[in-house]
Structure formats: structure tokens, C-alpha cells
Amino acid sequence: MTTSEPRPTVLFVCVHNAGRSQMAAGWLQHLARDRVEVLSAGSQPADLINPVAVAAMAEVGIDIATEQPKVLTESAVREADVVVTMGCGDACPFFPGKRYEDWALDDPAGQDLTAVRPIRDEIRRRVEALLAELT
Template sequence: MSTATHRPSVLFVCVHNAGRSQMAAAFVAHLAGGCIEVRSAGSAPADAVNPAAVAAMKERGIDISAETPKILTADAVQASDVVITMGCGDTCPVFPGTRYLDWQLDDPAGQGVAAVRPIRDAIEQRVRGLLAELGIPAVA
């Protein structure tokens, strides 16, 4: 595949895939305007996305209420250009040519919306930085 038509692929990983990784994936989908393939997963997925994360994202006009936590697979890692773990100590399979980053962020599990807002805002700031690094202009 030529680099001119290659859409970068980013995978966000946290343990439960219910908060941080879901918010990060939603920000990429929202801000990149379809220019990046994005997915999220967890090593021990929760039953549902954190309601406080859903509420915090809704404040930004992004609806993640229909998302569901997904299990991390080697295929998802291998298919990604960038794998970002969310400060949770997850170990990912390592494949040549894949870039790995770790974003140290507080876990929103069990927190209310007020506690999740600064985590959401930190994720948005890091996503905007990632888009800039990838040469993708944020659409919003």
C-alpha cells in the first residue's frame, strides 16, 4: 500500500476498556475526521463503558454511550501503527514497525463526572498532540 493512501491506525489500550481508552478513541474519531483508523481494547474488559466517561464526553458533544468494551488481541496490536497504553501497566504483544506509547493518566473507574473531566481534558490534549505528530489537522 502506498503511503499516500495509507490511513494511520491507532489502538488505545487500558485494562477495562471502559474509560480512558474509550474517550481517547472517541476524540481521535471526532477530531481526525476519518483520517485515522482508531480502535480501543482492554486486557480485562468491563461489562459496559463507565457512565461518568459517557457523561463527560457528552459534555463535549461526543456520544460514546453505544460503545462496548472489547478484548485486546494480538491481531489488533499487529494491525496498528501506534499502540498507546493508558497508564495501566498492560503488556501488549510487540511487533516490529509498531510505535508504542504510554500515557500516564488517572483511572476514572468509580469516579464521578467532576473527577473524570480533568482526565478527559488531558486525553483530548494528548490526542491533539498525537494528531499533530501524525500530520493530521484536527477538524474541531
């Protein structure tokens, strides 16, 4: 990819935008640096990001503590080149020509750190594969 090419935009969507999608966005921002535009949103956003997700990401040196859950909008989906859904089902608007992926991942809500670590690590594996395809 040359510097004149537009950066691909990836939108991560889960129901509450408090755990899985926030961890995925954190991983992609960390691994891609400025090569990819990263968005995240939720179909029914929570009030706060999941503190266990924050702790799990902090263990690997990624700070997502200042992130806030955001509501999913049609404009975010339109802007994205790739839309990765994580358990939001049919709540995500569909636009022909977009690349959609659905990642079946356990929800970290209500889980302890021991249970969230494998979710975090699986998200990293999937983000690395996605990034390899995009760049």
C-alpha cells in the first residue's frame, strides 16, 4: 500500500460496544498504527466500557480505558470497507458491496479476567489475519 492510497476503514460492532468490539478496535489500532481507520459501535451501547475488558487489554499494553461505547449509525457502516459483527445479529444495517464478517466470540460481559483472556487472545488472532488481508 502506498501513502497515496486511501486507508481501509474497519468497523467492529457488538451489542453493547463495551467488550469484544472495543478489544478488537484496540488491537487493530495497536497493530495497524495509522494504516487502517478503526471504528467501533454497538446496536445497544452500554453506559461504560467493560472494566474486565480494559484490564485484559492493559495486561498486553493496550489502553482502552478512555474509550466510550458508541451507538451504531448507518453513516459508520457506509464509511466502513469492512464491517465485523460480534453477536449483534440483524441489528447491523446491510449495504451491498461492503465486506461483512461475523466473528462468533464469547461475550466478556459478566466474566472474570481469567475467562476474558482467551477471548482477548482470539480477537488478536482474528485481527492479525484481517490486517494481513488489508495491508
